[in-house]
Amino acid sequence: MTDTATAVIENIDRYLAKRHPLLDSPEGFPREVVDQLHALGAFRVFIPPEHGGLYRRYSESLGLISTTAYHSLELSLMLGITSSLFLMPVARYAHPETRGRVLADFLDRRLLAGMMMTEPDYGTNIMGIQTSFRAEAGGYRVQGAKHWAGLSGVGDYWLVSARKARASGALGRDVDFFIVRADQPGYRFEQRYPAAGLTSISYGLTRFDVHVPADHKLCGPATDIRALYDILNRSRISIAAIAAGATRRLVDEAARWCADRVVFGKPLAAYEQAQHRLAAMQAAGTVCHAACAYAGALLDAHHAPELFIEMLTANIVKVTTTDLLQMAAQSGVQLRGGQGFRKDHYTGKAFTDSRPFQIFEGSNDVLYEAIAAQLIGEARKLGLGTLRATLAQHPGLPPPVLPADPLCDLPMATADSQVDRVLFGKLISRYAAIGIVQQVAATDRALRPELVASAIDYLRAECEGFQHERTTRFRARFIA
Numbered sequence: 001m002t003d004t005a006t007a008v009i010e011n012i013d014r015y016l017a018k019r020h021p022l023l024d025s026p027e028g029f030p031r032e033v034v035d036q037l038h039a040l041g042a043f044r045v046f047i048p049p050e051h052g053g054l055y056r057r058y059s060e061s062l063g064l065i066s067t068t069a070y071h072s073l074e075l076s077l078m079l080g081i082t083s084s085l086f087l088m089p090v091a092r093y094a095h096p097e098t099r100g101r102v103l104a105d106f107l108d109r110r111l112l113a114g115m116m117m118t119e120p121d122y123g124t125n126i127m128g129i130q131t132s133f134r135a136e137a138g139g140y141r142v143q144g145a146k147h148w149a150g151l152s153g154v155g156d157y158w159l160v161s162a163r164k165a166r167a168s169g170a171l172g173r174d175v176d177f178f179i180v181r182a183d184q185p186g187y188r189f190e191q192r193y194p195a196a197g198l199t200s201i202s203y204g205l206t207r208f209d210v211h212v213p214a215d216h217k218l219c220g221p222a223t224d225i226r227a228l229y230d231i232l233n234r235s236r237i238s239i240a241a242i243a244a245g246a247t248r249r250l251v252d253e254a255a256r257w258c259a260d261r262v263v264f265g266k267p268l269a270a271y272e273q274a275q276h277r278l279a280a281m282q283a284a285g286t287v288c289h290a291a292c293a294y295a296g297a298l299l300d301a302h303h304a305p306e307l308f309i310e311m312l313t314a315n316i317v318k319v320t321t322t323d324l325l326q327m328a329a330q331s332g333v334q335l336r337g338g339q340g341f342r343k344d345h346y347t348g349k350a351f352t353d354s355r356p357f358q359i360f361e362g363s364n365d366v367l368y369e370a371i372a373a374q375l376i377g378e379a380r381k382l383g384l385g386t387l388r389a390t391l392a393q394h395p396g397l398p399p400p401v402l403p404a405d406p407l408c409d410l411p412m413a414t415a416d417s418q419v420d421r422v423l424f425g426k427l428i429s430r431y432a433a434i435g436i437v438q439q440v441a442a443t444d445r446a447l448r449p450e451l452v453a454s455a456i457d458y459l460r461a462e463c464e465g466f467q468h469e470r471t472t473r474f475r476a477r478f479i480a
């Protein structure tokens with residue numbers, strides 16, 4: 001059996017490269033692909049060696065996800081769900097004996113797993129969930145309903161979030177996680193949802209009223225809110241790996257298409273507008289590549305639970321990479337014309353499959369507002385006047401080097417409306433992304449100076465666009 005993560009990644013790259021027609025099937029890829037990933041050791045990359053895995057560094061896990069995303073966006077999401085939302089939280093926070101048992105069972109029986117947070121009435125408001133737990137003989141009773149969890153009806157193990165039911169019947173403020181098996185009594189997958197994309201990953205509604213052994217609660221009997229944020233932030237920032245692999249593929253597909261496709265007697269690549277789209281897609285690829293490398297280095301340096309990474313950094317990386325991924329998919333489709341609208345090609349599938357990345361793991365609209373609100377609050381508290389000075393407070397975000405650029409001196413004045421905060425959050429995120437690209441480019445030879453210059457140019461233009469929109473935006477009201 002292959003015994004390093006690097007070798008596993010190379011084998012998986014080779015295996016997937018030969019199966020693009022299967023991976024691009026409109027019906028989704030068959031289960032045999034998942035079984036083959038298991039056989040090639042993919043899931044061992046996320047599991048510590050003491051439990052039969054090959055995990056050494058978080059960055060290697062991101063390398064596997066990014067490589068997979070190049071071949072299939074949905075397959076990389078499936079790996080991301082099972083790793084960031086189940087295997088790695090279990091490896092970090094489960095009771096040692098449970099951890100060993102569950103991870104061994106997962107590998108032996110070649111299973112799938114995920115996380116259930118979202119409920120029919122509580123999605124963005126994840127702390128408002130109504131799934132409850134209470135102590136009973138030998139453990140806990142967990143009751144509730146969850147929907148939209150990736151791999152619903154297919155996953156064998158789940159991390160289920162719940163709030164403590166107090167004696168009064170009221171629910172506690174904090175959220176805990178429980179390991180629940182899909183084959184246990186009281187677990188019922190009730191309805192499959194006809195999702196608009198990501199067809200290989202099933203979604204739906206699950207209800208449960210289950211007994212969970214005491215040692216199947218993460219973090220022991222106490223609640224550790226830091227674990228919740230650690231899990232969420234790691235998972236959120238890891239999306240950069242999917243965006244990196246997928247944008248790279250979209251650029252390769254678009255560049256090939258534009259070179260070959262002849263319109264009005266000359267290749268599409270000869271037209272300025274096509275070049276403009278290709279350049280924007282390539283800039284997106286550069287930013288996502290840098291964000292993925294940056295996330296890997298950051299996560300490698302944070303081992304202990306008390307060093308959980310800053311939410312601001314995770315939010316900025318998530319919103320920027322998912323928006324750029326969607327932009328690249330939209331441009332990819334536009335450049336392919338009618339052929340871009342096919343469900344049996346990477347580009348056409350990415351058009352729908354990349355869209356929910358802007359919704360799950362924190363809706364981008366909400367995260368942009370949170371980013372702006374946090375920084376505006378800090379600037380006010382610390383008496384800081386400019387964007388540059390305020391961002392420089394955050395060790396998790398390298399400040400951009402933009403000499404004599406008015407962007408750096410942008411005032412941190414209060415944003416008086418939600419729409420303005422969202423726009424300011426977008427601006428802050430792209431500004432912070434410049435710093436990330438510059439820092440990664442200092443040591444990463446894949447980021448050639450021309451690519452870096454073009455990506456920074458693109459991000460700067462986006463910043464200016466958002467600033468312009470803040471002052472000129474459409475202000476009419478919805479008329480009910």
Ligand SMILES: Cc1cc2nc3c(=O)[nH]c(=O)nc-3n(C[C@H](O)[C@H](O)[C@H](O)COP(=O)(O)OP(=O)(O)OC[C@H]3O[C@@H](n4cnc5c(N)ncnc54)[C@H](O)[C@@H]3O)c2cc1C
Nearest residue numbers: 115116117118122123124148149150356359360361363365
């Ligand atoms: C493909 C896919 C995969 C998913 N995978 C998982 C999974 O594995 N596990 C899991 O638990 N869940 C998963 N989800 C669920 C996802 O996390 C939720 O859909 C998401 O959190 C949004 O919740 P909601 O659908 O209830 O929308 P709502 O909370 O109703 O929000 C709807 C929209 O309203 C807007 N909005 C919300 N609040 C505000 C606000 N304060 N201000 C302004 N606008 C706001 C946002 O634009 C948001 O997108 C998945 C969803 C999809 C589509």
